[in-house]
Amino acid sequence: MKTVMISHERLDRFAGQLLPRRTARAFADVANRRTAADYDTVVCTTAFARAEFDRIGATNIATVPLGVDLQTFHPGRRSFLVRHRFAAPTQILLVHCGRLSVEKRADRSIDAVAALCDAGVDARLVVVGEGPMRARLQRQAAGLPVEFTGFISDRRTVATMLACADVTLAPGPHETFGLAALESLACGTPVVVSRTSALAEIITTDSGASAGNNPFAIAAAVRSVVSRPEHDRRACARRRAEAFTWQQAAAGMLIALGARDGQPGVSRYADEAIRLTEADSPFTA
Known part of the structure; x- marks a missing residue:
């Protein structure tokens, strides 16, 4: 055997x-x-x-x-009603999806939205997931446009959250694949990832961006991604996911x-x- x-x-x-x-x-x-x-x-x-x-x-x-479930995680999950629940049409909606543990570095996502706000960018962050770092992260996010949903068990609901985002964040520097990021791409949402993780292999220049492991680099990458026409960046994200x-x-x-x-x-x-x-x-x- x-x-x-x-x-x-x-x-x-x-x-x-x-x-x-x-x-x-x-x-x-x-x-x-x-x-x-x-x-x-x-x-x-x-x-x-x-x-x-x-x-x-x-x-x-x-x-x-x-691979990624290209049927469950699909651009068709995008819901304007759900998006409106978390952000206004003119705001940039960011989503960090994953276990709230040290290695996932959700703290960098929070610091990145703070950097965006300091630069005058109207952005909001939704953190999807649960884990041992949640209480500390919530203290860090106090006073910032950050919302925590906790763990979401239904994959369709997760897919809707990913599809509604303008950009998802995957700042973990040690990811060996990063399935949540690939699920985001399948939903037509580009991803900003850590350049020191395996996700730098997955993300192409037209489906997201790789950034340094600091909030200012992440914030700059977000601004670069959203500067592209929305239809183009969403189509490129989906096309990249279809390779997996x-x-x-x-x-x-x-x-x-x-x-x-x-x-x-x-x-x-x-x-x-x-x-x-x-x-x-x-x-x-």
Whole structure:
């Protein structure tokens, strides 16, 4: 039986939050050598995610990007009534969607909206998610045009929030993929991401922007994105998301599990997996 491990985090980056950089890297290299030796295949979702395995010379690494549900996360989810609930037509509506934990750096999204306001930009931020940092983030956001929704369990509601935004923010510097950002693109909403994360591979210059890890760079990137015609930037965002289908992701995973590329069953099983997740959507890609 073939054994496969999916690497969800950059261990060197995670350890680097607690240890000196060289120590963190050495620790990660030892652990990753053991991991690579223990499994037939290690699956990474991006070049950024696999870089620490490439560094140690591991040869059993497969890159399989994730996909996005292009039916649930769709520009058709945009609702002017919902948008009006959070922002006026002339305001820039920003959304930060994700767990409120340290590594997601929602604090930078809050600081970015403060920087925009200081520069005279009429912007509002909605933070979607729950986590251990919420109370601290709410204190940080006091007096700013920031609203917290808490955790939203319904994916359609999340999709509506993303589709209603002018720009979504994904400032986490260590993301190994960033599915929420890809879901935003699928909704036709461009994303400003950290240039030190894997999302810099996902975002193109016409579907969003990569920014430095500081609020002023994020704010400048937001202003650059919204300066483009809305129809163009939304169309480009959606088109970028369409390059990441769950059919491709499922087929890639089946190949990593030992199926042969081009084997008839690969496409059939991948399509069936997607059908089960998307059958109840009213939208088509």
